[in-house]
Structure formats: structure tokens, C-alpha cells
Amino acid sequence: MKFGVYVPCLVVACVATLAFGELFSSMAHLETALYAERDIAVAIKDYIHEEEKRLDKLRKIANDFSEHSSKALASDKNLLANPINAYLYMKRFTLDWDKEVAPNFQSDPDSDVHKKIEELKGYLPTYQDLKGAVTALLRLQDTYKLDTNHLAQGRIRSMMANSMSANDCFEIGKLAYQSEDFYHTAMWMQASLEKEEEEKNKTVPRSLVLDYLSYASLMQGDVERALLLTNELLTILPHHTRSQNNRKYYEKLLEEQRRKQHRRGEDGEEPEAKEETNQFTERPLDDYRKSEEFQTYESLCRGEDTHNYKLKHKLKCRYVNKNNPRLLLKPAKEEEVYLNPWIVVYHDVVSDKEIETIKKIATPKLDRATVHNPRTGKLETAEYRVSKSAWLKDSDDPVIHNVNNRISDITGLSMESAEELQIANYGLGGQYEPHFDFARKEETSAFRDLGSGNRIATWLTYMTDVDAGGATVFTSIGVKLFPIKGAAAFWYNLYRNGDGIFDTRHAACPVLVGQKWVSNKWIHERGQEFRRPCSINMDE
Numbered sequence: 001m002k003f004g005v006y007v008p009c010l011v012v013a014c015v016a017t018l019a020f021g022e023l024f025s026s027m028a029h030l031e032t033a034l035y036a037e038r039d040i041a042v043a044i045k046d047y048i049h050e051e052e053k054r055l056d057k058l059r060k061i062a063n064d065f066s067e068h069s070s071k072a073l074a075s076d077k078n079l080l081a082n083p084i085n086a087y088l089y090m091k092r093f094t095l096d097w098d099k100e101v102a103p104n105f106q107s108d109p110d111s112d113v114h115k116k117i118e119e120l121k122g123y124l125p126t127y128q129d130l131k132g133a134v135t136a137l138l139r140l141q142d143t144y145k146l147d148t149n150h151l152a153q154g155r156i157r158s159m160m161a162n163s164m165s166a167n168d169c170f171e172i173g174k175l176a177y178q179s180e181d182f183y184h185t186a187m188w189m190q191a192s193l194e195k196e197e198e199e200k201n202k203t204v205p206r207s208l209v210l211d212y213l214s215y216a217s218l219m220q221g222d223v224e225r226a227l228l229l230t231n232e233l234l235t236i237l238p239h240h241t242r243s244q245n246n247r248k249y250y251e252k253l254l255e256e257q258r259r260k261q262h263r264r265g266e267d268g269e270e271p272e273a274k275e276e277t278n279q280f281t282e283r284p285l286d287d288y289r290k291s292e293e294f295q296t297y298e299s300l301c302r303g304e305d306t307h308n309y310k311l312k313h314k315l316k317c318r319y320v321n322k323n324n325p326r327l328l329l330k331p332a333k334e335e336e337v338y339l340n341p342w343i344v345v346y347h348d349v350v351s352d353k354e355i356e357t358i359k360k361i362a363t364p365k366l367d368r369a370t371v372h373n374p375r376t377g378k379l380e381t382a383e384y385r386v387s388k389s390a391w392l393k394d395s396d397d398p399v400i401h402n403v404n405n406r407i408s409d410i411t412g413l414s415m416e417s418a419e420e421l422q423i424a425n426y427g428l429g430g431q432y433e434p435h436f437d438f439a440r441k442e443e444t445s446a447f448r449d450l451g452s453g454n455r456i457a458t459w460l461t462y463m464t465d466v467d468a469g470g471a472t473v474f475t476s477i478g479v480k481l482f483p484i485k486g487a488a489a490f491w492y493n494l495y496r497n498g499d500g501i502f503d504t505r506h507a508a509c510p511v512l513v514g515q516k517w518v519s520n521k522w523i524h525e526r527g528q529e530f531r532r533p534c535s536i537n538m539d540e
């Protein structure tokens with residue numbers, strides 16, 4: 001019995017011990033588990049917090065995209081017609097997208113949202129476009145002498161675009177740096193530094209900008225500045241090895257320069273000219289761009305007077321009807337802009353409705369960006385959007401037919417040997433450097449295939465006003481024509497004996513803001529034998 005009692009007791013005790021022991025350890029586990037549970041809650045909350053931040057970012061980006069697009073689509077002004085906005089827009093879908101948008105998508109690549117975005121991204125600007133936009137912006141900055149800080153504030157003349165961040169300026173500088181253009185690198189890195197100073201939420205590390213700027217300064221021959229900037233960089237990143245080495249190198253260079261100066265002084269020579277150390281601070285120009293003609297072209301584009309001709313009192317405006325019944329009903333409004341060579345502008349020669357029709361027909365035919373290179377005489381694929389063009393036949397639409405007839409009525413010239421109407425669309429920075437429209441004697445092959453002789457005259461219709469830039473300028477006489485929608489310029493390219501009139505050399509200035517549509521009608525010699533009207537000029 002005892003045994004009987006004992007045994008179960010023992011068993012109970014054992015069981016009890018076991019049970020208590022287990023209970024004890026489970027309690028301990030439980031406590032750990034409770035802590036774990038608490039920590040899991042924290043982790044989930046952290047995760048939610050991070051996800052919310054991610055979603056907040058995405059929400060902000062989506063709101064920003066829809067706000068920008070609806071504003072741009074609702075506005076009758078094309079916001080992207082401003083080169084600053086165009087750059088920021090290209091940057092948004094390239095650099096900013098890769099850095100700020102893409103990392104915020106975590107869903108699986110087969111998800112609907114991914115597929116949709118991938119599909120739509122095909123319509124968005126690419127890195128190639130970004131590079132093009134920066135090239136255009138820098139070219140415009142040079143031609144129109146635009147101040148970097150004004151541009152960074154979003155200002156072009158009196159027009160306002162979006163303001164740039166330090167990062168926006170930095171990326172322009174970086175693209176310039178990648179094409180070894182240290183002149184623009186230095187300008188834009190400097191602008192970036194100034195922006196960075198003002199920024200509450202920094203968009204670029206100051207040390208990074210200093211790094212580029214000091215190198216660009218060195219490449220421009222300004223060692224002193226390179227050292228100064230490197231010293232500042234080292235106050236931010238004291239252990240930056242490359243900069244430590246640069247510092248030593250710059251100090252050595254400066255020391256050598258000083259010694260050289262000193263020696264020169266002792267030898268009684270003039271101290272070294274400042275240009276020698278600052279030899280790269282000028283805008284880098286090839287030989288053609290250094291030429292007087294190119295300088296005149298750019299001055300005229302900026303609206304400056306280069307030739308100071310005083311013809312104003314001699315120039316006339318008149319109604320022209322040429323005894324043509326159609327013109328008797330609606331005479332042409334002729335405004336003289338130059339007498340020798342004779343250049344006139346006819347106002348209101350095409351209506352807004354006709355222009356819309358012409359643009360619509362031309363748009364799907366617009367060719368790649370090509371430019372007639374005046375130095376090689378060839379049509380070349382050129383830098384970003386110089387101009388795109390399309391040729392329209394009379395048979396394409398009654399409007400084309402009517403427009404050609406009107407040109408014939410007003411000029412009194414036959415269209416039988418004229419080229420098809422050429423429609424050109426210039427985008428931002430779009431230009432056409434100084435050239436003649438006629439073929440020179442040495443260009444024997446030009447127009448030979450046409451069998452219609454040389455281009456006797458040019459008719460150039462402006463199909464848009466251009467917000468800024470985009471003038472047609474005559475570089476050897478200093479005439480500038482700013483596009484007026486619906487007006488057309490007309491001039492003869494050849495004297496009566498068929499020789500070219502060299503003073504008709506002209507160019508299309510880069511479009512600064514807006515876009516420019518023109519249509520060209522080149523009228524040839526054949527068929528004009530009895531039509532070319534008496535000239536005002538005896539020497540024609």
C-alpha cells in the first residue's frame with residue numbers, strides 16, 4: 001500500500017516536477033515570446049511607416065505628374081517650349097526617375113502597374129533627349145548671352161519657367177563635364193553651389209559639386225581657385241584621399257608659378273600675362289565660330305544693330321495688285337525692309353486656318369532633324385532638333401495649291417519650275433547657320449538634276465510667331481526679320497544675268513522660347529524669262 005501510495009506519489013511528484021518544470025520553461029518562453037511579439041509589432045509598424053513613406057513619395061510623384069501634365073495640357077502656351085522647362089522635363093523621366101521614382105516601386109515586375117508604366121515609358125523622353133536638351137540650352141545660353149544665375153532662377157529675359165534646384169544645375173554641369181566642356185561645367189557647378197547654399201532640403205552633396213568645380217577650374221587654368229575649392233572640400237571630407245593629393249599637387253603648381261613670376265621679375269621682364277593662366281576661361285569656339293560672320297550672326301540674333309544702315313525714310317509700305325483680278329480684290333500688303341538687295345515682307349498672306357491645315361498635312365511627313373550644312377553644302381543629320389522638314393505637293397491639298405498660286409500672283413513669277421513647298425519645324429535651339437539659297441558657280445551639281453536652273457528667288461512664310469529668338473538674319477547687310485505669323489519674306493537670289501547676289505547671305509537664329517514653323521518656296525529660273533519684273537535697282 002505504502003508502496004502503492006508512494007509510487008503514485010512519486011509519479012505525481014515526478015509529473016508535478018515535470019509539469020512545473022515545463023510550465024516554468026514555457027513561461028520563460030512565453031515572456032520571451034511576448035517581447036518578441038512586441039518587437040514584431042514595432043517591426044511591422046516600422047515597415048508600415050517605411051511603406052507609408054514610400055507610398056507617400058509615390059503619391060507625391062503621381063500628384064506632381066498629374067498636376068504638371070494637366071496644367072501643361074490646359075495651357076494654350078506650350079510649357080515645354082521654354083528650354084528650362086524642357087530640360088527639367090527630360091530630367092524628370094531620366095535621372096530623377098531612376099533615382100527617385102524607380103526605387104519606390106517594389107511590386108513584382110509582372111504586376112499590372114509595372115507593365116502599364118513600361119508601356120507608357122516608351123512615349124517619354126530618354127537620356128538621349130536629355131543630352132539634346134542640355135546641348136540646346138547651352139547653345140542658347142551662349143548665343144543669347146544668358147546669365148547662368150538667371151537661368152537657374154527659371155528666368156529667360158522676362159519669361160519665367162520653373163526654378164532649378166542645386167541638383168538640376170549640377171546635372172547640367174555634369175553633362176558638360178562628360179563632353180569635356182569645362183567652360184560650361186564651371187559655370188553650372190558654380191550655380192549649383194550657390195543654389196545648394198540656399199537649399200533647406202539639400203538636393204546634392206556640396207562636396208561632390210566642389211569636386212567637379214575644382215577640376216573644371218584647374219582645366220581652365222585657374223589653379224588658385226582649384227586649390228581654394230579643394231580646401232573647402234577637405235573641410236567637409238577631411239579624409240578624401242584624392243583631394244588630399246590634389247591639394248599637394250595644386251600647391252606645388254602654384255609654388256612653381258610663383259617662382260617663375262619671381263624669376264621673371266628679377267630678369268626685369270614683364271610679369272606673365274593673366275591670359276596665360278586663364279587661357280580656357282573663354283567660351284570654346286572653333287575657327288568658324290570665331291569668324292566675323294558668325295559673330296555678326298549671333299549679334300543680329302540677339303537683336304543688336306550691326307550695320308547701322310539708315311534706310312528707314314526710304315523704305316515704303318504699299319498695296320500691290322499687279323493688275324491681277326485676285327489681288328485687285330485683296331491686294332498684297334508689301335513692306336520693304338531693304339533696297340539693294342531688295343527684300344520685302346508681305347503681311348497676312350496665309351490665314352491661321354490655312355496654317356493649321358498645312359501643319360497637319362506636314363506633321364506626319366516631318367523628317368529627322370537635318371540641316372543643310374553651309375560649309376559642306378550637304379544635308380546632314382544634325383544636333384538635336386535643328387529643324388525638321390517635309391515637302392508638300394500641290395496635289396496634297398487644295399490649300400497647298402492655293403498658297404502656291406498666291407505666291408505666283410504676288411511675285412508675278414511662274415511656279416512651273418519652283419520646288420515643292422518645304423515645311424520646316426524648328427524646335428528649341430533649332431537654327432540654320434549663314435548660307436546662300438542659290439547654288440554658287442563651283443557647285444555645278446546643285447539643282448542640275450532639276451533641270452530648272454538656279455534658285456532665282458526665295459519666298460519664306462512664317463507660320464508661327466516665336467516667343468523669343470528664331471529671327472531670319474542677313475549677315476552681310478545686317479537685316480533681321482522677326483517671325484510674324486502669316487507674313488512672308490521675299491527676295492531675289494540672282495541678278496538678271498544669273499549671277500548670285502552675295503548680299504542675300506542669311507541664317508535662321510536659334511529658337512530661344514517657343515517653336516518656329518516656316519514654309520519655303522524656292523522659285524527657279526526656268527519659266528521666268530518674260531516674268532521677272534523690272535527691278536528697282538539699276539545694278540540688278
Ligand SMILES: O=C(O)CCC(=O)C(=O)O
Pocket residue numbers: 424432437460470471472473506507508509518520
Ligand atoms: O527659317 C528661316 O528663318 C530661314 C530658313 C532658310 O534660310 C532656309 O530654309 O533656307
Ligand SMILES: [Fe+2]
Pocket residue numbers: 435436437506
Ligand atoms: Fe535660306
